[in-house]
Amino acid sequence: MYTKRTVIINKSGIHARPGSMFVREAKKFVSDITITKLDAEDKPVKSCPAKSIVLVMAMMLAKGTHIELSASGEDEQAAVDSLIALIDSGLNDL
Numbered sequence: 001m002y003t004k005r006t007v008i009i010n011k012s013g014i015h016a017r018p019g020s021m022f023v024r025e026a027k028k029f030v031s032d033i034t035i036t037k038l039d040a041e042d043k044p045v046k047s048c049p050a051k052s053i054v055l056v057m058a059m060m061l062a063k064g065t066h067i068e069l070s071a072s073g074e075d076e077q078a079a080v081d082s083l084i085a086l087i088d089s090g091l092n093d094l
Contacts, residue, residue, distance in 0.1 A: 001070055001072045001076065002071055002072075002077045002080050003080065004068070004084050005038070005067065005068045005069075006066075006069070006084050006087050007065065007066050007067070008061050008063055008064065008067065008087065009087075009090050010063060010090040011063055013060075013065065014056065014059070014091070015057075016057070017091075019053055019057050020053055021091055022050070022083065022091065023051060023052070023056055025083060026050040026051045026079070028082075029071070029073070029078065029079035031071040031072055031075050031076045031079045032049070032071065033069065033079050033080070033083070034047050034050060035049075035050045035056060035059065035061075035067055035068075036067060036069075037059050037067055038065075039066075044068070046059065069083050
């Protein structure tokens with residue numbers, strides 16, 4: 001398993017358009033990928049599969065939200081690194 005943390009920086013958080021961009025990228029990988037919303041103390045609040053647009057949207061990931069991405073599988077590091085880079089770029093929504 002490979003895990004990294006980051007913070008949502010785009011002004012509107014992960015809403016429909018950036019959410020679909022995120023899920024589209026996640027589906028490029030064969031690994032099981034999980035996105036976890038963290039509280040102010042970086043403790044897990046809730047998690048969901050990163051390849052489900054409905055569940056990712058239900059996470060209500062607003063600007064400033066701390067998240068953790070983890071993946072398990074043959075391309076786990078590439079999956080997490082790619083998704084972290086996408087989130088850190090602001091998902092074309094800065």
